[in-house]
Structures are given as C-alpha cells and as structure tokens.
C-alpha cells in the first residue's frame with residue numbers, strides 16, 4: 374500500500390476478550406465518510422468511536438483537502454494501526470496535524486484471519502493512473518477467489534489477503550473511459566456483501582451492494598455530508614439522519630454538487646427481486662440506538678422478545694413470580710419485550726438484573742490463564758446472588774453459537790442457587806456460517822449442528838431446565854415487509870441468496 378501509513382507496534386501484542394471468545398459472531402467492520410467539513414477527520418474519529426462494536430482490532434482514517442481556487446487537492450493522508458479507536462488516535466496531533474482536510478473516510482476492523490497483519494488494516498490506499506484511491510469496506514465479497522486468480526494471471530500483485538483489495542485492482546484495470554465509470558465497472562463485477570466508502574482524490578464515493586446486506590446511511594450536519602454504517606454514528610456528531618443509501622445505489626460527492634447541492638447518483642446493473650438485509654444485524658450486531666434498514670433496532674429487538682414470550686412462555690412454579698434476566702448487554706432490549714408480553718396475561722413476570730457485565734476488561738498485555746474459557750466468562754460476567762437465590766429464573770440471550778459460553782454462564786448462575794433456570798433465545802438455532810461478512814465458527818463447531826437441531830439435547834448440553842428458540846417464521850414476522858424488502862436468513866436456514874464461491878469451506882455450507 375502506498376501512503377504515509379503509520380502503525381503502533383505497541384498494540385500488536387495486546388489482547389482483549391473478543392466476542393468470539395464469549396461465543397458471539399463477529400462482524401467485520403464499521404465505516405464512516407465525511408464530505409465538506411474542515412474537521413473531517415475529527416468527525417470521522419467520533420463516528421468510528423460510535424461504531425467500535427463493529428470492529429475492535431484495528432482502525433484507520435484517510436483524509437484529503439479539496440481543491441480551492443488555484444490550490445489543487447492535497448494528496449491523501451492516511452493513519453491506521455491495530456487497536457481500539459481511542460488507542461489508535463490517542464495523539465491529538467494525528468487528527469489535527471496529520472489527517473488535515475475537509476474530506477475523510479474511516480474504518481473499524483475485525484478480521485477473520487491474521488489480526489496482527491498490518492497490511493490488512495483499512496482503509497486501503499493505492500496510487501494509479503487516475504491518481505489516488507482509498508477504500509473502506511464492510512461486508513464480504515463472494516466471488517473473490519475467481520477474480521483474484523484472474524487478476525493474478527494478468528500480472529496483478531496483491532498486497533493484502535483481503536477481498537477488498539480486489540475492488541481497487543478492478544478499478545485500476547478497467548477499460549471504461551472515466552474514473553467514475555471505472556469504479557462502476559469494478560462494483561458491477563464484484564458480488565456478495567459490500568457497504569463501501571471510497572476516496573478518489575477529493576471525491577467521496579458511497580456504495581451499497583444490490584442486496585443491501587449491510588446497513589449504510591446518509592446524514593447532514595449543516596453543509597457537511599456524513600456516511601455511516603449505523604445512525605448512532607450520526608448522533609455523536611449531532612448530524613441529522615437523511616435516509617439509507619439504497620441497495621445498488623452509488624453516490625459521488627464532488628464539485629458537481631456546487632450546482633445541484635446533491636451527490637451524483639448512479640445505480641448498479643443487477644437488481645434482485647428482493648433485498649436481503651442481514652437479519653442478524655437486528656438480532657445482535659447493530660446498536661439498539663441505531664436505525665437500520667428503515668427500522669429502529671431497539672423496536673425490532675423488543676418485538677423479538679415479545680414474539681419469544683408468545684411462542685415459548687415460562688410457566689411459574691406454584692404461582693411464584695418469574696424473574697427474567699438478560700445476558701447483558703446485547704439481550705437487554707429483547708428481555709424488556711419478553712417481560713412486557715409475558716406479563717400481559719396477568720402472570721407475575723418481573724424484569725431483574727441478575728447478571729452483571731464487567732465493562733472494564735479492555736486490552737491487557739497479560740491475562741493469566743487466558744487459555745481457559747471459564748476464566749474469560751468469569752472476567753466478563755458475575756451474578757447478583759440475592760436476586761437469583763430461590764427464584765424461578767429465565768435467562769434471555771440473543772443467540773447461541775458454539776454453546777460453550779452458555780454452559781459456563783449457566784454453571785455460574787447455578788452457583789447462586791436458583792429454584793429453576795430456563796433459557797430463551799430471541800433467534801432460531803444457527804446452523805450455518807455466514808459468507809457475507811459475519812464471522813461464525815465452522816459448521817461443525819455450531820452447537821445446533823452438533824445436536825442435529827435437537828433443542829432438548831442442546832438444553833441438556835448447556836445444563837438448563839428448559840430451552841426454547843424463536844422460530845424462523847416468528848422472527849421474520851417481527852420485521853415489517855414492504856414488498857421489495859427482504860431478509861437474509863442464511864445462517865438459520867442454509868438458504869444463501871448470493872451463490873458462494875470457495876472463499877468458504879464447502880463442507881461448511883452444503884448439506
């Protein structure tokens with residue numbers, strides 16, 4: 374990669390308890406774009422901070438000062454390093470003196486492989502015949518392997534092992550006439566899931582794949598345009614939400630806006646009959662204070678909790694109250710919905726805080742006994758024993774992946790002596806990995822696969838008195854449909870809306 378990339382090797386050895394280690398899927402990435410603000414990189418920094426949940430391994434920003442009268446646009450400036458946003462940009466001079474300019478893009482990263490591989494940290498940047506090009510990507514392309522092979526045969530040298538770099542090479546090698554057409558050409562060639570922000574010199578480009586797998590929205594802050602993975606990033610900048618970028622829409626923010634005030638809109642060639650938004654963004658991944666796919670995440674999560682209470686209520690023993698507790702924080706909202714609906718029939722169902730999550734784990738250089746998952750779970754969670762002892766307890770969780778953490782968590786809760794311990798999951802059993810940018814373990818590691826989707830058997834494995842998942846129909850029924858809108862349910866059904874190339878192991882995906 375070209376550019377004045379700076380890295381912070383001090384962070385390379387750091388460790389944190391990842392979502393993977395507490396048995397949740399990981400998404401790879403959150404993205405931000407800012408156009409037309411003298412503090413573009415500072416706004417991008419704040420946006421990335423709000424999107425920290427979408428990627429905690431590395432962060433980066435690329436900025437540019439647009440041309441002004443006789444002054445040409447500056448060259449792109451880049452700073453990226455492993456670590457949390459506040460760690461990477463801990464020196465104020467990085468934002469104020471290095472990343473100067475009024476246009477910027479930023480990226481938070483989770484990797485699927487090689488977290489300490491500095492070359493894979495985004496945004497990526499290249500010099501080519503049209504100037505400089507930088508890209509930040511959320512999602513996962515599905516035809517990378519064949520495109521990469523073809524490009525390599527033609528002499529392309531890849532600098533990274535990521536799918537995103539393919540977009541840069543396709544743009545550089547396109548025979549279309551203008552730089553804009555070359556970018557469209559590249560985007561019309563790749564398949565799979567991509568929400569993108571790019572800088573082509575001083576032009577900001579925002580694009581979303583035709584299926585709309587990952588969210589991407591537009592905001593305004595006065596004259597400034599903001600692009601963000603989730604609306605929570607607009608809130609921190611006090612920007613106003615304008616709309617979602619439509620699936621298949623590509624927007625160019627450049628000098629042409631001086632006349633129209635609006636970005637130039639182009640559309641990708643392929644138009645699916647229905648969109649395929651990732652339903653897992655609602656279940657677990659996006660923040661509850663965000664609006665994605667035209668819906669408030671909080672509202673949908675409450676509905677999932679209500680639907681779960683309708684489908685899998687817990688009967689009170691001897692008319693004693695039922696104490697409902699969330700696995701914090703991602704299941705808090707679903708637990709509220711569960712209690713609201715469960716209490717409607719007059720039964721004594723109460724929301725209680727019986728599990729406490731330690732938010733101060735952060736990165737450490739030494740984690741004694743870090744190989745032991747049990748230690749990790751105890752570092753992350755503890756019980757409020759007075760709340761649990763002798764009670765009928767219902768634990769609400771959003772998903773079970775491997776089941777290892779569920780088992781340890783249930784052991785932990787049992788130590789507090791509940792009378793009964795029931796588990797309710799606000800999504801269906803996960804039976805397949807995700808090829809579109811969510812990092813699940815392999816198929817054989819998924820607990821639902823290991824137990825052939827036998828819920829009773831899974832219940833015994835995790836040690837609960839009862840276990841129920843939300844059904845697929847009920848899950849889909851909680852999300853409004855407007856004809857065109859649709860949802861990907863691949864990890865719950867094996868029904869993948871975009872064909873998969875061999876960027877995933879075949880045995881993970883096929884029956």
Ligand code: SF4
Pocket residue numbers: 586650651652653654806807808809810811861862863864865
């Ligand atoms: S397979 Fe699952 S996680 Fe992946 S995009 Fe589809 S619904 Fe989302």
